[in-house]
Amino acid sequence: MSIVLTPMEETITLEPTEVWLSNPPLTESDAAPAAATPAWYRELQQKSWERFNELPVPTRTNQHWRFADLKMIRFADLATAAPASDPASLVARAKANRPADFSAHFVFANNRLIHSEIADLPAGAICLPLNEALAAHGDLIRGHFLQETQTLGGDKFAALHGAATLSGLFVHFPKGCVSDKPVLVHHFSGGEGQLIFPHTLVVAEDNAAVSVVDIFESIAESEQTLTVGVVDLIADRGGKIQYVSLQNLSDNGAKHVQINNTRAGRDASVKVGFINLGAAWVRNESLNRMTDKGADCQIFSANLANGIQEYDQRTLQSHEAQHTTSDLFFKNALYNKSRTIFSGLIHVKPGAHHTDSFQTCRNLLGSEEAEANSMPGLEIDADQVKCSHGSTSGQISDEEIFYLQARGIPADDARKIISLGFLNESIEKLEGDELKQYLFTEVERKFAKLDEDA
Amino acid sequence: MSQSLKIENLHATVDGTEILKGLTLEVPKGEVHAIMGPNGSGKSTLSKVMAGHEAYTVTEGTVMLDDINLLELAIDERSRAGFFLAFQYPHEIPGVSNANFLRAARQARLPKGEEVDAVAFYKEMYLKMDELGMDRKFTGRSVNEGFSGGEKKRNEILQMMMLEPKYAVLDETDSGLDIDALKIVAQGVNSMRSPERGFLIITHYQRLLDYIVPDVVHVMFDGRIIKTGGKDLALELEEKGYDWVTKELVPA
Numbered sequence: 042m043s044i045v046l047t048p049m050e051e052t053i054t055l056e057p058t059e060v061w062l063s064n065p066p067l068t069e070s071d072a073a074p075a076a077a078t079p080a081w082y083r084e085l086q087q088k089s090w091e092r093f094n095e096l097p098v099p100t101r102t103n104q105h106w107r108f109a110d111l112k113m114i115r116f117a118d119l120a121t122a123a124p125a126s127d128p129a130s131l132v133a134r135a136k137a138n139r140p141a142d143f144s145a146h147f148v149f150a151n152n153r154l155i156h157s158e159i160a161d162l163p164a165g166a167i168c169l170p171l172n173e174a175l176a177a178h179g180d181l182i183r184g185h186f187l188q189e190t191q192t193l194g195g196d197k198f199a200a201l202h203g204a205a206t207l208s209g210l211f212v213h214f215p216k217g218c219v220s221d222k223p224v225l226v227h228h229f230s231g232g233e234g235q236l237i238f239p240h241t242l243v244v245a246e247d248n249a250a251v252s253v254v255d256i257f258e259s260i261a262e263s264e265q266t267l268t269v270g271v272v273d274l275i276a277d278r279g280g281k282i283q284y285v286s287l288q289n290l291s292d293n294g295a296k297h298v299q300i301n302n303t304r305a306g307r308d309a310s311v312k313v314g315f316i317n318l319g320a321a322w323v324r325n326e327s328l329n330r331m332t333d334k335g336a337d338c339q340i341f342s343a344n345l346a347n348g349i350q351e352y353d354q355r356t357l358q359s360h361e362a363q364h365t366t367s368d369l370f371f372k373n374a375l376y377n378k379s380r381t382i383f384s385g386l387i388h389v390k391p392g393a394h395h396t397d398s399f400q401t402c403r404n405l406l407g408s409e410e411a412e413a414n415s416m417p418g419l420e421i422d423a424d425q426v427k428c429s430h431g432s433t434s435g436q437i438s439d440e441e442i443f444y445l446q447a448r449g450i451p452a453d454d455a456r457k458i459i460s461l462g463f464l465n466e467s468i469e470k471l472e473g474d475e476l477k478q479y480l481f482t483e484v485e486r487k488f489a490k491l492d493e494d495a
Numbered sequence: 496m497s498q499s500l501k502i503e504n505l506h507a508t509v510d511g512t513e514i515l516k517g518l519t520l521e522v523p524k525g526e527v528h529a530i531m532g533p534n535g536s537g538k539s540t541l542s543k544v545m546a547g548h549e550a551y552t553v554t555e556g557t558v559m560l561d562d563i564n565l566l567e568l569a570i571d572e573r574s575r576a577g578f579f580l581a582f583q584y585p586h587e588i589p590g591v592s593n594a595n596f597l598r599a600a601r602q603a604r605l606p607k608g609e610e611v612d613a614v615a616f617y618k619e620m621y622l623k624m625d626e627l628g629m630d631r632k633f634t635g636r637s638v639n640e641g642f643s644g645g646e647k648k649r650n651e652i653l654q655m656m657m658l659e660p661k662y663a664v665l666d667e668t669d670s671g672l673d674i675d676a677l678k679i680v681a682q683g684v685n686s687m688r689s690p691e692r693g694f695l696i697i698t699h700y701q702r703l704l705d706y707i708v709p710d711v712v713h714v715m716f717d718g719r720i721i722k723t724g725g726k727d728l729a730l731e732l733e734e735k736g737y738d739w740v741t742k743e744l745v746p747a
């Protein structure tokens with residue numbers, strides 16, 4: 042038996058329209074009334090709303106939306122999310138399934154904080170819901186918040202995000218502040234046509250080290266929700282950031298946009314991981330700028346697409362100084378009629394000599410109807426540069442299956458184990474054994490679900 | 496009930512070329528047999544045919560594992576029925592840790608609904624790895640990926656020790672091993688010798704048989720067994736070389 046996933050066009054019953062929503066998505070929060078936020082921020086929201094209205098809905102001619110299924114971004118009647126009806130059960134859910142080791146744990150439901158728990162934060166670290174932080178630490182935030190002007194196509198979404206009342210965290214580790222335990226953030230969303238705006242702003246000052254994990258889940262199956270998220274990562278001299286997004290929303294209805302802007306300064310290193318298991322449609326943009334000598338960015342992704350899921354990922358590795366390095370390693374395992382799009386550019390800017398930059402996208406096709414699109418790109422305007430990019434698509438090799446079968450493992454299980462291993466190669470590159478085990482188990486769980494659906 | 500691994504008049508082809516040309520031999524439970532033969536005589540082909548590799552077509556003959564017709568079973572069923580092949584060239588499985596791989600192989604042997612006891616499993620695996628002088632770090636590493644030749648062979652023996660087959664075929668497990676590694680591997684095999692288990696040791700060199708002393712030695716050439724004898728046959732072969740086999744033993 043196979044599960045029947047309702048195609049999007051039928052459930053969002055509306056005509057294609059240029060107006061996604063007609064009023065700014067603002068909600069009043071008890072914790073931080075709008076009036077308490079700094080004037081510059083209210084101005085930014087206002088400008089963002091204007092910009093959102095000016096920007097056209099992306100069309101096929103926009104190079105950043107090549108191969109994209111534009112039906113997925115015909116929105117109308119979007120609404121800011123109403124409070125979740127049973128926050129206690131969501132907190133329990135989040136607690137029941139989280140990596141054992143964490144420095145802090147926050148849970149948001151429908152764009153509102155419903156739980157926070159500080160376990161082991163180092164002295165000096167700030168870890169606060171963004172709207173609270175705006176009131177208390179506006180000056181620390183201002184220089185880093187939504188500063189990126191380049192876009193990988195999602196500028197209309199970014200503008201909408203800028204206009205909205207945000208959820209998510211401000212994580213600020215001052216000079217020398219180090220923790221190897223991640224800050225965990227759960228984001229639940231639910232309700233027909235409802236929007237959430239998670240923002241993650243992570244700042245690692247000189248020689249600080251911080252790890253943040255966002256986990257996205259749906260409150261219930263089969264609700265048409267939309268995430269419009271932005272992740273700003275800033276690592277100063279010698280700073281280290283690891284950011285992981287585990288997206289596990291309902292594959293029947295949820296849409297998820299996440300725009301990541303990374304800036305790595307002198308000798309800074311940033312690891313970013315996107316793990317997509319759920320949602321009907323996902324758009325990840327990851328724009329990584331290495332702005333000073335010794336900066337390093339590593340971008341990983343492991344995606345398991347099934348049914349009619351579509352994962353659309355666009356990346357930029359922007360080398361803007363000498364002796365910078367970056368490595369991108371994306372893996373897609375595709376089943377049924379799922380689609381993936383990978384478009385990645387390595388740009389070595391003039392003067393960024395002695396750059397090492399790598400980019401790999403591998404697709405494992407588990408079905409003949411699945412479709413993996415890869416568009417790797419390279420633009421080099423400097424000397425003494427080592428760059429490589431490659432993308433491959435293939436099936437599991439018969440010899441691998443044979444080897445597992447020869448140890449008594451049935452062929453179907455063998456395929457699953459090999460596919461899981463294929464995705465795990467990307468997860469393996471992250472830091473933290475506990476976290477990796479947790480992510481691995483989540484991927485394994487989705488594989489088990491494929492069986493039930495089959 | 497039969498108590499042997501019995502190959503009778505086995506013919507097999509690959510891509511239309513006949514490689515096995517009527518091979519017959521029987522390894523009774525409790526015995527260790529060796530197959531020696533020059534490169535290209537079909538030793539690996541024999542082992543893969545028994546394991547069920549789909550590139551090979553059996554055109555005639557039978558392979559019986561006790562009372563089970565091995566050739567009628569799927570690849571994984573053969574393994575679960577008690578057949579084990581230590582590969583000459585073990586495959587690499589990226590991203591799948593050795594521990595998870597072995598655990599899945601053990602899980603496949605349990606009735607539905609039963610789970611491998613993780614604690615007991617790790618304890619047993621560590622013990623067996625110690626016996627083989629394998630570092631614990633190999634549990635977390637991807638199966639065979641980046642392993643040296645010798646490490647791959649040890650890993651094959653570890654799998655054999657964890658799966659405890661009724662009959663094990665070892666295809667040139669000695670090649671690529673230095674003398675210390677060879678002794679360790681031999682020790683691993685010897686520790687598993689029992690009246691309940693049969694071994695078929697495929698080797699190109701006599702050296703391994705100093706450490707795993709066989710009950711019977713078969714000489715294979717051009718897809719057949721052309722001579723069978725005691726353990727001294729290996730020595731004689733070593734001394735006289737494979738030319739002796741091909742010139743004197745092969746009927747014109």
Ligand SMILES: Nc1ncnc2c1ncn2[C@@H]1O[C@H](COP(=O)(O)OP(=O)(O)O)[C@@H](O)[C@H]1O
Nearest residue numbers: 509510512514533534535536537538539540541
């Ligand atoms: N896929 C194949 N296609 C054609 N010939 C093959 C294939 N595999 C093996 N052979 C041939 O079968 C013969 C036996 O090979 P093999 O079983 O590997 O011998 P051994 O293990 O004794 O060295 C060799 O002549 C080899 O060239």
Ligand SMILES: [Mg+2]
Nearest residue numbers: 538539583667
């Ligand atoms: Mg061989």
